[in-house]
Amino acid sequence: MTVFQFSSPAWMVCPVILPLIAGLLCFLFSHRTFAIALAAALTNLLVVCLLTGQLLVFGPMRCHMGGWQPPLGITLRTDGPALLMLLMTAVTGLAITLYARGYFSYRISDPRRAGRHQRQQRYFWPLWMLLLAGLNGLFLSNDVFNVYVTLELIGISAASLAALSGKPASLLASFRYLLVSLLGSLTYLFGIVFLYRSNGVLDLGLLQNLAANGLGIRTALVLMSVGLLLKTALFPLHFWLPPAHANALAPVSAILSALVVKGSFYMLFRFWFEIFPSTITQPTLNFMGTLGAVAVLWGAVQAIRQHRLKLMVAYSTVSQLGYLFIAFPLARVDGGIPVWSIVIFIALAHACAKSAMFMAAGTVFLHLGHDRIKDLSGVRASLPITVFAYGIAGVSLMGLPPSGGFVGKWLLLTASLGSSQWWWALVVITGSLLASIYVFRVMSRLFVIPEGFSLKKSEPHFRLLEWPALALALISLFLGLAASWPLHILVHGTTTLAQVFVGGLP
Amino acid sequence: MITTLIYSLTGLILFGMGFFTLIIHSHPLRKILAVNVMSTGVFLILVATAYIPLGEGEIDPVPHAMVLTGIVVSVSVTALALILACRIQETSNSSLPGRKQQGEVPEESIR
Numbered sequence A: 001m002t003v004f005q006f007s008s009p010a011w012m013v014c015p016v017i018l019p020l021i022a023g024l025l026c027f028l029f030s031h032r033t034f035a036i037a038l039a040a041a042l043t044n045l046l047v048v049c050l051l052t053g054q055l056l057v058f059g060p061m062r063c064h065m066g067g068w069q070p071p072l073g074i075t076l077r078t079d080g081p082a083l084l085m086l087l088m089t090a091v092t093g094l095a096i097t098l099y100a101r102g103y104f105s106y107r108i109s110d111p112r113r114a115g116r117h118q119r120q121q122r123y124f125w126p127l128w129m130l131l132l133a134g135l136n137g138l139f140l141s142n143d144v145f146n147v148y149v150t151l152e153l154i155g156i157s158a159a160s161l162a163a164l165s166g167k168p169a170s171l172l173a174s175f176r177y178l179l180v181s182l183l184g185s186l187t188y189l190f191g192i193v194f195l196y197r198s199n200g201v202l203d204l205g206l207l208q209n210l211a212a213n214g215l216g217i218r219t220a221l222v223l224m225s226v227g228l229l230l231k232t233a234l235f236p237l238h239f240w241l242p243p244a245h246a247n248a249l250a251p252v253s254a255i256l257s258a259l260v261v262k263g264s265f266y267m268l269f270r271f272w273f274e275i276f277p278s279t280i281t282q283p284t285l286n287f288m289g290t291l292g293a294v295a296v297l298w299g300a301v302q303a304i305r306q307h308r309l310k311l312m313v314a315y316s317t318v319s320q321l322g323y324l325f326i327a328f329p330l331a332r333v334d335g336g337i338p339v340w341s342i343v344i345f346i347a348l349a350h351a352c353a354k355s356a357m358f359m360a361a362g363t364v365f366l367h368l369g370h371d372r373i374k375d376l377s378g379v380r381a382s383l384p385i386t387v388f389a390y391g392i393a394g395v396s397l398m399g400l401p402p403s404g405g406f407v408g409k410w411l412l413l414t415a416s417l418g419s420s421q422w423w424w425a426l427v428v429i430t431g432s433l434l435a436s437i438y439v440f441r442v443m444s445r446l447f448v449i450p451e452g453f454s455l456k457k458s459e460p461h462f463r464l465l466e467w468p469a470l471a472l473a474l475i476s477l478f479l480g481l482a483a484s485w486p487l488h489i490l491v492h493g494t495t496t497l498a499q500v501f502v503g504g505l506p
Numbered sequence B: 001m002i003t004t005l006i007y008s009l010t011g012l013i014l015f016g017m018g019f020f021t022l023i024i025h026s027h028p029l030r031k032i033l034a035v036n037v038m039s040t041g042v043f044l045i046l047v048a049t050a051y052i053p054l055g056e057g058e059i060d061p062v063p064h065a066m067v068l069t070g071i072v073v074s075v076s077v078t079a080l081a082l083i084l085a086c087r088i089q090e091t092s093n094s095s096l097p098g099r100k101q102q103g104e105v106p107e108e109s110i111r
Helices: A011-026 A033-058 A081-107 A113-140 A145-164 A168-199 A204-210 A217-231 A241-247 A248-276 A282-305 A309-326 A339-368 A384-398 A404-418 A424-448 A463-478 A484-491 B002-024 B028-049 B061-091
Strands: A059-063 A075-076
Touching: A011 A033, A011 A075, A011 A113, A011 B061, A033 A059, A033 A075, A033 A081, A033 A113, A033 A484, A059 A309, A075 A081, A075 A113, A081 A248, A081 A339, A081 A463, A081 A484, A113 A145, A113 A248, A145 A168, A145 A241, A145 A248, A145 B061, A168 A204, A168 A241, A168 B002, A168 B061, A204 A248, A204 A282, A204 A384, A204 B028, A217 A248, A241 A248, A241 A309, A248 A309, A248 A339, A248 A404, A282 A309, A282 A424, A309 A339, A309 A424, A339 A404, A339 A463, A384 A404, A384 A424, A384 A463, A404 A424, A404 A463, A424 A484, B002 B028, B028 B061
Parallel strands: none
Antiparallel strands: A059 A075
């Protein structure tokens, strides 16, 4: 059996197929959903670890689906960035699966409207598995049109997940989200038309080799970028994100904020810096950097102005996504410095920290029945672990050492100062300061215990509600200490422009 | 060649019309229809690109496969969007204070 050997590229199929099967099973066997989903999430993590091992031994690999060669067939491939994104999805996904279990059992244990919560849980699991399959497919896929299909899968399942809570506000937000993501993928498809017309191939590897610089390619790239930017919610196009993320159920907010926006960003980054690097000019990169800088500041200011905890966390996502785009203008300096490592670090740290933060916010919401920031005092006494998780996640978002967020911002700072573009460094520092304001605004409330406060009668306690958030927050904190390890994977998965520097870390 | 051009231009016009409607109108049903018109435009252009002859009168099958996939996706997304619009219509009867302009559906609209 050559298929099950360690060196076989066929393992690549598993991260896509497994969640898909699990999603179907979850839909069929509605009373075993958690067991199925947990099995799928665990196996997914195992397979991704195996793929990482494969990458370290054999380097980047390709898998031709059904034995068809590229011009016609569809290929999957692994390389450094793809694997790190897969690892991020697998780890965060596992924690979110556990948290969702705790979240739903807590809500179902409440006798009021238990039926409604059961229904929500019943639809949550298949949709979440479908979303996981879509994300894994996106990171692995090596074909422009295949990316379109996975983007649509992600869009459909994400919009339905966002609508799951059934409140009018969340229905409206998810309707708008669906339309925006549809508009984004249609624009992307329009771009594919131009790409196919001028090149006649859809395989990313072949496109990379062609590297033509014609009008068709440029139009295609503009259209595809606009589509992906809509889905990534870069500053002027971010209007749909805060309501959709803030009004969803807590595990769904964590999924949307930590993983879904990263998917479209990853593809955008791939197109710009790996497939068509010759088409991109420095003014374009500066333009993207400027949008990113505005997003950092605007998102942070909006986050400070919010009165509700979940909305604040959602605006913080807008702000943190801006950092990813500040890395763009720094990519060209000295023949391509560590742009992949910067972006990957920020993305990894943000995924862990933001999902931990949304989970903590969700637990607080469940506990108090509201999330008004000014009435949060005293939570520390009843939910110490959750508050701790929130604090650590906040440390990573602010970018204090030794967190992963610190390493990402440090790399941004050194790159911008090293290339004498100091204004980006200024934005990064200001953004971090503003982040510390909005994180501490909540922290100060959480840690105050008002006079005459007494612990409520012992409520049913769910460990799954608290520990996954803490685990993710700790991962984001210690990511900075283990910084050389992701870079090691990146180096092994070298692609044309992923020249990573391992030295120069803090 | 002129046929391809006509088809492509029609597709482009459809895409533009759909986009315009999507931006201008606030009614959910109109928005859904607008997106459908846009996707038809893109499909039309895709079908037109297939006509570029490889040999003598041969047709490239790849865009056709893409259009088929696109149609399937478009149908399912439309279904989802319609369900969401109906739900919004149902729940918006018990009027919500902080409602945005999109949800203000006239009573006789979605039938």
